[in-house]
Amino acid sequence: MTENRRTELEALVTDLVSIETENPPGNERECAEYIRGWFAERDIGAKLVFEPDPDRPQVGVGVGEGSPELILNGHIDVVPAGDREQWDHDPYVPTIEEGRLYGRGSADMKTGVAIGMLATAQFADEIESGDLSGSIVFHAAIGEETAEPGTKTLLERGYDGNYGVVLEPTGFRTATSEKGLAWYEIRVDGEPSHASRPDQGKNAIVRSRPVLDALVEYDDAIRERTDELVGQAYATVTGLEAGTKENVVPEAATITVDRRFLPDETVEQIDREIDELLVDVEARHGIETAWERTRTYESAAIDPDSPLAAIFREHSEAIADAPTDPWGIEASTDVRNFVNDAEMQAITWGPGDLAQAHTYDEHVDLEDAVAGLEIVLEAGRDVLGGGSDA
Template sequence: MDAELTEIIAELVSRETENPPGNERRAAEYVHEWLTDRGVDAELVSEPYEDRPQVAARVGEGDPTVVLNGHIDVVPAGDREEWSRPPYGAEVEDGRLYGRGSADMKTGVAVGMKALADLKAPIESGELGGSLAFQAVIGEETAEPGTKTLLERGHDGDYGVVLEPTGMRTATSEKGLAWYEITVAGEPSHASRPTQGDNAISNARPVLAALEAYDDRIGEREDDLVGRAHATVTQIEAGTKENVVPEDAVITVDRRFLPDESADQVDAEIDDLLAEVEADHGVETSWRRTRTYESAAIDPDSRLADVFREASAERADVPTDPWGVKASTDVRNFVNDASIEAITWGPGDLAQAHTYDEHVELADATAGLRALEDALGTLLDE
């Protein structure tokens, strides 16, 4: 295990950066200080939000430029009683470091920081060509424009590596994600006179049935790398009091879509679905899309992907077949918004993300660092 890498991971995990509300500042300041102390040209960027700085850093001036990207926000720790260790204690036991964000994705951020510092000397001496950039971004967990803003401000390059925990598998595509709130209308009345009103919960039944049928239907759509499409009802909210017939019900749908689908296409499908329910059942509905992560994909046989597959296989028992990630990441900002060839790749187990007792295997983190530096050495030396 790399002792300095472990120290960086622990320091990042111990700085609580839950989003919401979005309090990444202490982690950003640590990253900035750590890099500048090692002579790396780094800056705190107060965009898109003044009170939530991001870090942009760079070594070298040549081509190509590889951008390493990681988000410093984490999902809330939830019920602290469910954790066997303090979620921000960064405790190490049996080769594992525990804490919220240890897997998703402060280990990736730490690996990027360490690689930047380690490769500074060979890049600046000319031993390695090209240049290396690094981004520690805010707001990934809530689809905020942290990465997008840095890319728009010129903190970009020729290749991108989003250091999410993929077990060091190289993902060249990912699903998109759209969240929908569907409001089903009713009419309130006292529960002692239920027929005087119009129960929104009852009205929601045909909507729920239509959504279930929709999920079955789109499940026939499948991508070789990321699997099938999904539409999953994740929340239902209705009612104001025990003795009041509810006047509306709000259904939340998590729609995972494939690289050849788009959010606009899904919008049209939701529109058609609800129009059919209204026509068949006389139910009044409205909807809005509340959050969007577009899907993204590059050529699975790209040079960038091949280099990372080979480097990972050299350092660990990692499959080298083409692969895609079912979650959504900021790789979409590189591919879709900035037209930069990019992959999702990093040490750690994605199954640990957002769990109680989240942890990372420190041996995997070290193997990831070595594989990353190997891959960067190959890319920058071409």
């Protein structure tokens, strides 16, 4: 890869990371406008898509009319940086030290977005010149961090195709399946009273104990459910909120549960399990509860030996010495929208370490970024020039 291309990639990642796009609240607009302008400078038509949220545009690009069509997808929202005092590097002033670029979103996933942009521009040149027979589509999606339908909307609005690559950090491993994620809020009711007369009320925190015990037992049981590629199922209690004042017996408590589920489980099945668990607790302990599923990322899976996966494994091994065994990702990504909603062959793949996502001093190795771009270019040419071979 030329030195100019390396410099261009480093500069583009730096620019993207320097634009704060935290979600919540959903500050993607400035970054989306930057990306549209970047493509316009290269005479490539990029459109702002003002759905699903008119105040938070996303970007869609499509070049070519041939087949097959390859989609390169990335989300531009990032999780909040949190306590700035915990960062050794300002999260929005990208810093390069010892070959690493530090900043919020550097790993998750603005390096992937930058790679997608540069690869799309290169493929556009090769499609226009006739060197490639297929078409290239690029997504800069909103709302991935909060399970919003950014990518789903882009696919529905015509930015679709035959194959999709979600450029999340996987350390160059090719994920053909992923866990699902469902978040639940369980309300346990009590009755308030003054803490000087605690027996007059019904303490919602105390009444939460059997629910918590049942959730621990549920987690123990479902850990026996496993998938060869993505591992175990989990049900993890991640929050307990109750109380209004120090001297008031709380009238309600809210328990938050993070449920990670396998490709052969469904949210409808899990809803039933949560409901049955609470019905049993209510009957045995005489308490009142209510539950709500507040967020859902569906699980997704394709054939581990799919042609798209095989192409990316081949080039990842040749360029980055990446493992070639079938693999699934334990996190949740927008690949579910490709597989479940658009019914297309898609993988999650990219440079960088997923363990860096959402951390203080998040960073990406720039040599990995360069290798990632090279792999996308080589693999993408195989797909776009290969017709039915892909």
